[in-house]
Amino acid sequence: MNSIAMLNKDQIKQLFPDWEDGLYESIIEHAELRTAPAGATLLKMGQNIKSTMLVVEGTVKLYQENEEGAEYFMYHLNPGEACAVTMVCNYHLEQSQVLAKAVTDVSFLAIPIEFMDKWLNQYKSWHYFVIRTYRLRYEELLKTIHETAFKNMDERLEFYIKRQVKQFGNTLKLTHQEIANDLNTSREVVSRLLKKMENHQWIVLNRNSFEWIKKD
Amino acid sequence: MNSIAMLNKDQIKQLFPDWEDGLYESIIEHAELRTAPAGATLLKMGQNIKSTMLVVEGTVKLYQENEEGAEYFMYHLNPGEACAVTMVCNYHLEQSQVLAKAVTDVSFLAIPIEFMDKWLNQYKSWHYFVIRTYRLRYEELLKTIHETAFKNMDERLEFYIKRQVKQFGNTLKLTHQEIANDLNTSREVVSRLLKKMENHQWIVLNRNSFEWIKKD
DNA sequence: GATTGACTGTGATATTTATCACAAAGGACT
DNA sequence: AGTCCTTTGTGATAAATATCACAGTCAATC
Missing domain, CATH: 2.60.120.10 (Jelly Rolls)
Structure with a gap:
């Protein structure tokens, strides 16, 4: 510093x-x-x-x-x-x-x-x-x-992503591991949930980043 | 009021x-x-x-x-x-x-x-x-x-009980259902965990109340 | 273009917690 | 003592999440 x-x-x-x-x-x-x-x-x-x-x-x-x-x-x-x-x-x-x-x-x-x-x-x-x-x-x-306290991991992940999107825009440069660390869960869980979101067309997945495309 | x-x-x-x-x-x-x-x-x-x-x-x-x-x-x-x-x-x-x-x-x-x-x-x-x-x-x-964020239900329950003990003393007039509501879990889970604590001689269970006897 | 290392995908399985089902126990009241 | 209601205990099962294992993929670098 x-x-x-x-x-x-x-x-x-x-x-x-x-x-x-x-x-x-x-x-x-x-x-x-x-x-x-x-x-x-x-x-x-x-x-x-x-x-x-x-x-x-x-x-x-x-x-x-x-x-x-x-x-x-x-x-x-x-x-x-x-x-x-x-x-x-x-x-x-x-x-x-x-x-x-x-x-x-x-x-x-x-x-x-x-x-x-x-x-x-x-x-x-x-x-x-x-x-x-x-x-x-x-x-x-x-x-x-x-x-x-109230939400399951899928909803917590969505909330997390929305917070990041508000900060940094729709394209987020985050690895699954980084997200897992922030949410205190495991990388595999995040990977699977992100894949589900992609299937629902909420996001587009890339290496080292993804884009939030859900309109709501 | x-x-x-x-x-x-x-x-x-x-x-x-x-x-x-x-x-x-x-x-x-x-x-x-x-x-x-x-x-x-x-x-x-x-x-x-x-x-x-x-x-x-x-x-x-x-x-x-x-x-x-x-x-x-x-x-x-x-x-x-x-x-x-x-x-x-x-x-x-x-x-x-x-x-x-x-x-x-x-x-x-x-x-x-x-x-x-x-x-x-x-x-x-x-x-x-x-x-x-x-x-x-x-x-x-x-x-x-x-x-x-970090603890499982058994530890959360212990933390919860200790908070109550600090407030109200070692004998707590709480039903399992009331505790479950406060922790956003189910009554059965609380009952089972309390029973475990009783087996470990951390508490004495009574109807509508229990006593914290763990010394630490 | 072969090697390396970080990242991602996914099955299999274990653990934790939630839910369902029902029995037993205790207290209050008649 | 019998009835009713709340509380507690516990098995069985389902759902959510964690962990293990391993393969594939991409990008950087030599």
Whole structure:
């Protein structure tokens, strides 16, 4: 992860239009603009949280992870969005309960968490931003629970694909193994279900990718 | 649901010790103290949210619900805790994504949501309270996802029982059917798994209740 | 164009969970 | 004690998913 030149106020303002004046300046002063290549792990489970992450470019994927290293995809973060988990106030001891990975090349603002408390006190717009972030992520988790608790794998796969399509368009560059990892199932199960979808003409299968063509 | 006499400042302060002075008075002025009997539904999925709920007495259970009315238990709310879902600002149009039920007889403070925006502006301690509420609920959801995504039914049942034990003590007054509903599985499955736990001497089974005796 | 390695397809089988069927047990009430 | 209703126990079977095994396919590389 490299630290490169900072954004200027207008650039930040475009991403986070609802903030107040002093806050932009504080960001410029104290945040660090970092980059990471596609596939990089940005935050590990159990890792001490040292900074808050605001996505500037690219897409980040948030996972739950278990003891054996199995992953479970929860939701995406896009430019202008923030990682709720890292917005800790008070403690320097909080450990991450999630795994965050860069899907594409990403750049993000990293703010040392010692500013969290201060900014909450100082900037109303930051306060609102934190609440909005939690609310949005909370709602994403509810959707994830809904799928996981009530649906069979075929429907969960469809939901998963639709989420990806919304993010990346109809052609998805994903191997069956990658999908299986995200859904915590096995490659064979995904292959068979995708084949069924192809038979139903919901998708067109290719090597290393497929296209969603279902109209609904 | 009845509206009864309001709490006094000291009583509220005991439940919510971190608030500031004006906020207690605003609560007394605008909140309504309501009660509901054990088993009552406090909030339905899809229902328009008209007020924020702060638990005063008793325990509330939060569920996800699907189209067919199947339920999935997510977490408890205890006195001094609040329902994150109902802490909406801005909109009067938000619909509940969760189902809330009284486990015991409960009393709670209901605050019309038109005050949410105002209080966020006016009271820092309220702002912090909202953030803390979201954070706590978010973490509960993460735990729920972890269990649901990675564990088999035997482990999920154990996790479920331990949560209940933490709430209500070692003797749980639950039928197998009730547990099955909370875990979105079938009564037979629960019966068989409980019987196994009894054989392992983790529990003692009785009619309409059982006792957790595993020491770990 | 032969080799290599990652990806995909698919049968066979095991495991987990759901569903059906029905019996037995316990408590409440007459 | 007998009736009724809810709860619990458990076999049999079905359905969903996981695992194992292996073959075929494609693309990159030498």
